[in-house]
Amino acid sequence: MRKRNLRPKFKSESEERKFWETHDSTDYIDWSKAERVRFPNLKPSTTAICIRLPPGLLEQIKICRQQA
Numbered sequence: 036m037r038k039r040n041l042r043p044k045f046k047s048e049s050e051e052r053k054f055w056e057t058h059d060s061t062d063y064i065d066w067s068k069a070e071r072v073r074f075p076n077l078k079p080s081t082t083a084i085c086i087r088l089p090p091g092l093l094e095q096i097k098i099c100r101q102q103a
Contacts, residue, residue: 039064
């Protein structure tokens with residue numbers, strides 16, 4: 036079994052983000068022991084955007100949504 040490094044303490048989210056951009060999480064976390072979780076009360080945030088798509092691509096998207 037591989038020995039894992041201790042996860043460092045971070046002073047800010049920005050510091051943590053910079054750390055994980057340059058380090059591999061498998062050196063710190065044993066993902067084989069990870070469990071799936073659900074967040075039933077989590078509400079996704081949405082933002083309206085305007086985008087132009089070719090008609091053929093738009094039709095493909097509509098077809099895929101109907102099949103899902």
